[in-house]
Amino acid sequence: MAAVTTEGTRLSSLPAPSGRAGLMGTLRSEFTKIRSVRSTYWTLLVLFVVCVGLGALITSLTAAHWNQASLAQRATFNPARNSLLGLYFGQFVIVVLGALTVTAEYSTGMIRTALTAMPRRGIFYLAKAAVFTVVALVIGEITSFVAFFLGQALLSSTHIETTLGAPDVLRAVVGGGLFLAVCGLFAFGIGALVRHTAAAISIAIGVLFVLPIIVNFLPTSWTNDIMRWLPSEAGLAIWNTRQQAHEFSSWPEFGIFCAYTAALLIAGFILFRKRDA
Amino acid sequence: MIEVRGLTKRYGEKLAVNDLSFSVEPGKVTGFLGPNGAGKTTTMRLILGLDYPTAGSVQIDGKQYRELDYPMREVGALIDAKAVHGGRTAYNHLLCLAQTNNIPRRRVDEVLSLVGLSEVAKKRSKAFSLGMSQRLGIAGTLLGDPSVLMFDEPVNGLDPEGIRWIRNLMRALAAEGRTVFVSSHLMSEMENTADDIIVIGRGKLIANTTIEKFIAENSTETVRVRTPQIDVMARAVAAAGGTATANGDGSLLVQGMPTERVGDVAFEAGVRLHELSQARASLEEAFMELTADSVEYHAGTAADAPTAPTPAGTETEQAPAGRTS
DSSP: OOOOOGGGGOOOOOOOOOSOOOHHHHHHHHHHHHHTSHHHHHHHHHHHHHHHHHHHHHHHHHHHTGGGOOHHHHHHOOHHHHHHTTHHHHHHHHHHHHHHHHHHHHHHSHHHHHHHHOOOHHHHHHHHHHHHHHHHHHHHHHHHHHHHHHHHHHHGGGTOOOOTTSTTHHHHHHHHHHHHHHHHHHHHHHHHHHOOHHHHHHHHHIIIIIHHHHHHTSOHHHHHHHHTTSHHHHHHTTTSOOOOTTSOOHHHHHHHHHHHHHHHHHHHHHHHHHSOO | OEEEEEEEEEETTEEEEEEEEEEEOTTSEEEEEOOTTSSHHHHHHHHTTSSOOSEEEEEETTBOGGGOSSHHHHEEEESOTTOSOTTSBHHHHHHHHHHHTTOOTHHHHHHHHHTTOGGGTTSBGGGOOHHHHHHHHHHHHHTTOOSEEEEESTTTTOOHHHHHHHHHHHHHHHHTTOEEEEEESOHHHHHTTOSEEEEEETTEEEEEEEHHHHHHHHSTTOEEEEOSOHHHHHHHHHHTTOEEEEOSSSOEEEESSOHHHHHHHHHHHTOOOSEEEEOOSOHHHHHHHHHGGGOSSOBOOTTTTTTSOOOTTOOOBOOOBTTBO
C-alpha cells in the first residue's frame, strides 16, 4: 500500500457548524446503514417471495380443488385470507431483519463506532427504530397488496375471488402489511434487550410460533382465555379473519399485539440508554 | 484537552479503573501506556461515554462527551478498527458516520484518499487486512477535522511501513495543535512518537511525565549523581564533555559518559558524592519494572515451572514466555 505523506493531512475545510448533531442526520445515517448491507435486500426478497409465492400456491390449489370442496368449506371460505396465508410464514422472515437491525450492531462491534459518532443514545435508538419501521411498513404493504391481487387473480378462474371494496377486505390487506412491520418491531425490541442475534431470533420465534402451540395443548377452557392475549394470535387477527369465538374483534386484538411490541421497544430503549455499550 | 478526574469503573468485583486523574494537553502526542489489562481501553471507553463511570468524571474541552454539539468535529476516536459492519463498503461505512454529524459527502472521499483507501472505497470491509482496517478507522477519526484524537493501540498488527505512517500522522496532527492521545502496551512504540506519557497499571496511575524526562531517567547513558555541590559538579561534567541536567529532586542526571568516568570527574573536581548510580538499561526494561507489580497475567518462569505447582487461586500459569504477556 502506498505511503501517505503527512502533507496530505491538509483536507478541505468543513462548513462552520451550526446547531448540534441531532435526529435528522441520524435518520439519514440509519437509512444509509440499512440500505448498504446485503442482508437487508436478501431478507426483504425472501419475505416477498415467501408471502407472494405461498399465497399464489395456496390460491391456485384452492381454485383447482374448488369443485371437491365441501359445503362447510365453501361457506367459511374467505378469499382475502386465502391469498394472504403466506404472511404467516413471512412474519418469521421480517423477525430476522428486525432483530438483525439491532443485534448486528453488537455482533460486528459497530455499536462502539456508531455511539462514538452519535453519543445521544435516545436519538440513536429513535432513528434506528423509525427507519426500520418505514422500510418494514413499505415492503410489508407492497408484499401484502401484491399477494392479495395475485391471489384474487388466481381465484378468479373459479369466480370465488373478492375485491378491496368487499366488507373487511381492505382492513385485512392493509393490516397484513401492518402485521409484518409490527412483527419486525417486536423482534427489534427483543434485539435491543438481549443484544444477541441468535438469542433475539429464537426468543421472537419462540413467542410468536411455539407459544401458541404449547397453549393449544392446555384444556380448552384455558386455551380460549389465554389465546386472545397471546402476541401471535392478537397480531394475526388483523388479517387472518376467522373471527373465532375466543378472540376480540380484529382491531382490539391487533392493539394487544401493538401494546406488547411497544412494551418491548420501551424496555429496550430504557436499557439501551442505561447500559454500557 | 481531555481532563480525567477521579475516574473509577467497577465491573462486578473487578476494579478496572481506580481513581484515575490526568489531563491530556493539546499540541502534543500523549502516550497512554500500561500492560494488557491495565485499564487503557476501559479509560478510553469512559472518556467516550460508551461506558458509564462508577465515580469521577471526564471533560473534553470543558464538556462531557455526550454534550458535545458535534462529537465527531471535536473528537476523533478509534477504539477498535474491527468494530465495523464487514458487509458495508468502506465508503458507506464512513458515510453513515459522517451523516450523523452533518459532515458533507465530499469529506468521505477526501479522508479515503488521505489514508490511501480510495481504490477499495467500494469494497466491503470484511475483506480488509488489519492494516487496511486501521486505515479505515483512522479515516473515520479525521472526518470531522477534530481537535482531539484518540487511538487505542493503533499500530497493533501493522507492518513497519504502516507503523511509520501512523507515527508520522500522529506527529503531524499534534504539530497542527491538536490533542493526540494514543495507547500502547509497548514503550518502544512511544519512544519516538510521544511527548508526554501516562502510565497506568491495574487501573491506577503509575507515572505522568514527559518522554524526555522518562528517557533521561531511564536510558543507558544516564548516570544519576547526588551531591551537595551540584553547581561544581555540573561545571566539571560540562568541562569533561558530558551534559548534566538538574532532575528537580536535588539530583543531577549526567549523560554522555559512563559511570566510571563520572566518578573520576567528581574525584578530580574534589566533589563529594552521596550517590553515583547508573540508570536503567533500556526504556522497555524501565517500563516493565515500573509496571511489574501491576501486570495481570504473568507468564511462569522456566525455573519455577517443574518444581513449584501453581498455587491455587492465582492467575499464574506455566506458559512459554511470549505466549502470554
